[in-house]
Amino acid sequence: MGNVLVLAEHRQGELRDISIEMLALAPSVAEALGGEVMVLLLGSEVGPMAEKIAGHGVKVLVVDDPLFADYNSDKYQKVLSALIDDYKPKLVMMGQTAQGVDLAPALAVEKGLPFVPDIIGLEVEGGVIKATRQLYSGKVNAQVALKEADTGLVTVREAAFEAPDPSTAGAVEKIDSPLKEDLDYRKFVEYIEAEIGDVDITQSEILVGIGRGLKEDKNLPVAEALAEVIKADLCGSRAACDAGWLPDDRQVGTSGKTVQPKLYICMGISGAFQHIAGIKGAKTIVAINKDPNAPIFAEADYAIIDDLHKIVPQLTEKLKELKG
Ligand SMILES: Cc1cc2nc3c(=O)[nH]c(=O)nc-3n(C[C@H](O)[C@H](O)[C@H](O)COP(=O)(O)OP(=O)(O)OC[C@H]3O[C@@H](n4cnc5c(N)ncnc54)[C@H](O)[C@@H]3O)c2cc1C
Structure with missing residues (x-):
């Protein structure tokens, strides 16, 4: 089945816009692949956030565990690696954000996934997933076909798509964390907010x-x-x-x-x-x-x-x- 697994992103207890923006693309791609959209949410006490995402008519897989209170790319990579094996999504989507840029290349290398970063368009033609990305700082739009594989990976540019409005109620499914123990070699230390001037x-x-x-x-x-x-x-x-x-x-x-x-x-x-x-x-x-x-x-x-x-x-x- 051609399921699409979308990684939700949150920071300081707030769901980031990119998580919903990706839902402007994922459903049509999943439909064309004959599958469904599953959104993966890793966090601690993220029930309300999961409900908010599910309100967009998608299934949300939640790992609710204090181990995921803060972002840690190694922990995320371990979970995604295990869930790709379990759920075999045809496509994994995450944001072209500080987190996505940190996580996606390492995951692609580990799993040998065809990977297209920073996409601004996505479609399926004849069963082939094709992503659009900009070259030369936006002078040229290139369509890149993902190599045939069990699972492909894309990161989606922030603000490139309008977040859809909530639609029908989807489902929230709590799943066991594939990560049983904390990592001792990479720890979250502190969150430092980038300075924003008087106006954002x-x-x-x-x-x-x-x-x-x-x-x-x-x-x-x-x-x-x-x-x-x-x-x-x-x-x-x-x-x-x-x-x-x-x-x-x-x-x-x-x-x-x-x-x-x-x-x-x-x-x-x-x-x-x-x-x-x-x-x-x-x-x-x-x-x-x-x-x-x-x-x-x-x-x-x-x-x-x-x-x-x-x-x-x-x-x-x-x-x-x-x-x-
Ligand atoms: C690596 C790199 C990154 C860059 N990143 C950015 C970026 O993030 N953002 C960005 O903006 N640029 C960026 N640039 C610079 C970019 O290439 C342009 O140089 C810049 O955008 C030009 O700014 P401008 O349009 O204000 O000036 P100009 O290109 O000089 O244009 C001025 C315009 O004003 C018009 N004009 C003049 N007088 C009047 C008037 N009286 N009434 C009406 N119109 C008038 C002119 O016809 C002209 O079209 C980057 C460049 C590089 C190399």
Whole structure:
């Protein structure tokens, strides 16, 4: 049977978005393979989390054991290795996250699994699993067929898929841990939260993005005024952040953050592929650029070809009026 085993990820008691995002893909792949989706949840006292996942109409296999209170790649690898032998899933999916990047290659080597990392698409054609991944920082999308094998492995890019809404009630099944004893050679020591500035742009619903076209930081109020009216957070291209107009944690793109706002209004940003890679998850993109050939327009839903210094204040005024 072509079952798909999805590894759920959580941190500090919170289910991570990627766990549900993967469920945007897994059911259609499982269906095409003639199997079902099983989500594996390893943790301690994770009952509510298991129910939350099951609410997406999938079967959740839970190892609820204090040994899994914190993430440890060696423990996860031992469990997954044993469960792959027991359940023989056709495909294992996990996030392209710090955890997934740590765990997946080692698991692939141990089990000799065909492995495609950082995928942004997944389908089955004639029984062959095909994954899409980006090459050259997003310039090229390549479809990679997984070599025929009992089990394949992919890691899924974060924020590349919209998390589906809860659907029908699935099932939660507690299973025995294949790991009976703690490991003495690798221990979880402490969790250190990465510093997040005053705003976490990965969570913003509306973003106003600025680029080099803003020219200088004394023009920042042009963007700030628009952001204030539409209750947006500010972010920028690397050029804008390197210039010091915004802090580094506001940079969007391959070497910055991946964002998925409902609305992204960007001004004076050319749309280099490194920037575009970070905004693929944006629902609606409005681009303001005076160059009609700027690559950003290939991504934009709405294009305003004009000088931002002329257009943005007018847009801000109009929006103010409309808001009454
Ligand atoms: C390894 C690597 C990683 C990178 N990572 C990132 C990343 O994470 N994020 C990122 O953004 N970039 C990244 N870059 C840089 C990227 O290649 C571009 O250089 C950068 O995105 C350009 O920023 P920009 O669009 O603001 O500036 P530019 O490319 O200089 O574009 C400015 C735009 O403003 C327009 N403009 C000028 N004046 C006006 C005006 N008055 N009104 C309207 N439009 C105007 C111009 O027509 C132009 O299109 C990376 C590069 C490398 C090599």
